[in-house]
Amino acid sequence: MGKLSVDLCGIELDNPIIPASGTFGYGYEFAELYDINVLGTFSFKGTTKDPRFGNPTPRIAECYAGMINAVGLQNPGVEKVISEELPKMRKCFNKKVMANVSGFAVEDYAYTCEKLDKCEEVGWLEVNVSCPNVHGGGMSFGTSPEAAAEVTKAVKKVTTKPVIIKLSPNVTDIVSIAKACEEAGADGISLINTMLGMRIDLKTKKPVIANKMGGFSGPAIFPVAVRMVYQVSHAVSIPVVGMGGVSSAEDVIEMMLAGATAVEVGAANLIDPFACRDIIAKLPEVMAKYGIDNLKDIIGVA
């Protein structure tokens, strides 16, 4: 059997499959269905400094080969995540987990990351810079190299664990942003977050989603994700975690050929709760079909 393990920022993963933040809760909903220790790791629900309800409903819209969500980072806030959610998670997951962090000011990111960095079960901090900066006129941190670098530096200053910056695809030059994060000390880059999208209901003649716009994900965005993973991984020397519409073992291999060291699976979990388990089970067979003995060998060969 081919070797599935990969090294992500100094921590070995049994396989490269990582359920993406916001599609896997804190793991225990899925642990009722299968042993989630088969995963490489998973990225838990985006955590902010303060508790958030998020956006009004409807938050979800159907699309061809995908969906739009505007959940708005609903989470109980970092204190409760640490005191209530992580203990529940530990009961069903015994590997290092990826902590996903969002913020609306540079200080928020630093505050939340510093707290999560101290949690033993946290292996990596995945910092989502797609949120609007309340001090920067609402522009997303992830849309400017300077703002993304500023967040990276502030987080790195107060943490000891690998920091992976999760980038938004809704930018003109993702390579310059990735490079700025690397220069600011990032240990890895993950991409792509969702693409900004919108649907309008013909009956009501109004947007389907209460927030009007939301993040488009699913198989439809896979080619964009492969392209951006390719561009970024060829421009930086830190590991890249690829995501965006990944739904099969073949997609995982394609993403790794593009340059991903590990691969996150998002929307697929929502329509098939067993998606990640099944992808992992299928990987050896697909590797054999394409003559791949060791997944590490195919990273970025495209």
Next chain:
Amino acid sequence: MKQSLFEIIENIPLTADVMKMRLKGDTSEITAPGTFVNVKLDGLFLRRPISVCDVEGDVLTIIYKVVGRGTEQMREMQNGTLDVLTGLGNGYDTSKSGASPLLLGGGVGVPPMYMLAKRLIAEGKKVSVILGFNKESEIFCEDDFKALGCDVTVTTVDGSYGVKGFVTDAMKNIDYTYFYTCGPEPMLKAIYKASATSGQFSFEERMGCGFGACMGCSCKTVTGYKRICKDGPVLEKEEILWEN
């Protein structure tokens, strides 16, 4: 929760746009009335959540209204299999019903009342049912509830059949110890105001996953944030917060 394939054994119209589908498969996860299943359809990304109308052995009955691409596709299916997630949601709690519960269903809120009525009658309760529709041609399931032994009142908004008006107009004339309801939100809100006792409400929301992972269908309640798909769809009267 379970993911399995169900065989379509019947799919027939009840009215111009309401269909009844019977499916054969593993129904072991469907325990409480008021829960739902999530159906995967070819070519559509998100599953379609549909309430459970009845379970009889390995046969699941769902009644759905044709409202969009998913349900239009379902209407055309005469045989074959469907990928279904079963055992979703937190259903009705019959232990609170008292001796003579009242069930109020509006439109496609009627189907989940059927399994609930059946359960309550099996528990020896005297069950009254009010079924609300817009007009006579939209009525379905009246005889099914009568056959269970329920005391059935039908209301129509235009008065073309039964009591003219809304379910709340018929509610005034019935003595009940507790109530259960499912239907459009304006109806639920009117029942909330008009009801003399406590009760349970089933809510609808656009869902992503249907099993509590995505937070796509959250609502605010007196006791904190709840996910309609996992903590609901049934909420108790005392915990409901109307947002608008």
